[in-house]
Every structure is written in C-alpha cells, then in structure tokens.
Amino acid sequence: MSEIYSEIVGTGSYLPEKVLTNDDLSKMVDTSDEWIFTRTGIKERHIAADDECTSDLAVKAVEKALENAGLKVEEVDLLIVATITPDLVFPSTACLVQKKLGMKNAVAFDIQAACSGFVFGLTIADGMIKSGVYKNAVIVGAETLSRIMDWNDRTTCVLFGDGAGAAVLRATNEKKGILSYSIKSDGDYVDILKATGGPSATQTSGFIFMEGKEVFKLAVSRMPEISKEVVEKAGCSISDVDCFIPHQANIRIIDAALKNLDIPEEKVVKSIQYHGNISSACIPLALDIACKNGQLKKGDNVLLTAMGAGFTWGSVFLKF
C-alpha cells in the first residue's frame, strides 16, 4: 500500500470588524504609536463584538477554508480547534463549531498549546490522516484574547488581538503536503506567560501575564533551532524554503529568526502589523493572507514555526 500524506487544499480567515489602532490605545493607557510600532511591528488589532465568541470567529474562517478547498461541510471527518479562549469550559469550542456548521460526519475536539496550537493541530491531524481512517480534516486557530486582557496593563494590552484562521488538510498518495514536523514543550516555563486564573486555580478569573523579556529570549533561540531541525528531517536545507511563516508575536522576534536562519526578507510572511498577536490564529491567518496575495504558490516549500505559552514550540515543513 502506498504511503499516505496530508496536504493543505484550502485556507480561510476572519478578523472581527472593529479595529483598535495604536492611537486608540494611546487614549486608554500611557503608550504611543511610536513605542508600539518600533518595539513590536503592530499598527492595529481587531476586537470581537460583544455578541461574538471564539466559535463564531472559527465558523467564519472554516466556511471560507471549505469554500476555498471546494469541500462540502459533510465531507469533513475531523475538526480540530486550537484555542486558549474557548467559549465555555465545556463542551469544547470544536463541538460548538460543529453544531453551528452542521458538520455531522466529523469528530470534533479542542487542543490547547497556546500560540503553537495550530502547528500542534496540524501534526495531530497529519497522524490521524496517515492512519488511513481520516481523509478530510479542518484545523482552525481561533481566539478572543480581548476577553482575557487587562486593558489597564500597557505591557500586554498593546500586543494582542482577536481573529481566526483555518486550513483544510486532505489525504493524498502523492509525496507532497506535510513532509516533516517537530513539536516540543517545556513546563519549566509555565510562569513566564500565562492567564492568571482558571476554573480549578485558586484565582478563578484572570488576565494575561507575561515576562516579555524572558519570552523574547526563548523565542529567538527555540524558533530557529526547531526550524532547522524539521527542514533537515525532510532531507532539505534552509535555502530550500520558499516561504517562511513564523508566529506573528513580535516583528523583532521574526527578524531575529530570519537573521539566524539566513532567510531573505522576500521569503517571509509578515502580517502582524494588521492584527497583532492572535495566538493560535496567527499562522493560519498569515498562511491565508500569503495564499490570497500570491506570496505563496502551489509547489512552494513552506516552513511554519510557532512558539507560545507552556513553553510550547513547533515547526511543520510542507510542500504546498
């Protein structure tokens, strides 16, 4: 029997209508467009409407990805939602999305790997497709981070936003799609980036807390390291990468990774300016933007690299 691969055959994304610019933020906290843009590369972020939940953003991104893939909702047999801002503690946001879309033939569940969630989701879906049991998977990263933001804390509230991105992964017998991957975690770093409350924690409600410098240092070493590892695993070298889509957390982290990896500027996708850090939604959103604007073409070798709270990090190398 020939080997099974999984390829991305459709992408979609959604950003809520409301835009919050750096100038808007400078009226809320002691900050400025100049500080935010030079330190992070962010100009604006989108904020979900009061009646919009993570599942609503996910639904819109999934609908577009299915349309782009030419796939009917009933043909999907696996739905994975990556999120750190689920609508409810339970049931899963994936089951809510399944209900809203009438995705009756899929098994749906959430995963939580913070900003690495989409990359982790791709690897899980790839394994399930390779088993031969699943054929058409949808992986969506969706977040309403504005709901867990301390809008008085200028060190965090300028960085994050809301949105969703999705990809359709389909089984194929041709050697293309996901060629190699690596995902990692290190629980020693749980305290440098976290939400300060939760249903089973002593503090039951809380906001994003971050030791920015520590996160920065880890990101600039781990992202290049794992990127090289997966490219080599596929028998390639970094110069074979046609399109690099890193997590959109901070432009200075992206630029440091580019320098370390010696990837030229024209090969990287940078969309952070328009949406800020949307955790698990960043990579599928940037992927969708690159597909739509022609930066990413069929047959390109694509490197996706993420890092986030946990600490978690991961890379996927694929032929698009």
Ligand code: COA
């Ligand atoms: N506006 C204006 N000043 C601000 C500010 C803001 N929004 N946020 C912090 N400052 C101030 C600080 O209070 C500090 O002032 P001080 O020198 O008087 O104490 C000064 O700016 C420098 O702060 P510092 O934290 O040293 O800045 P930095 O250069 O480390 O940049 C981050 C801060 C958050 C942009 C940076 O650390 C970062 O990007 N870290 C990684 C974050 C990340 O990617 N997280 C998500 C991972 S998935």
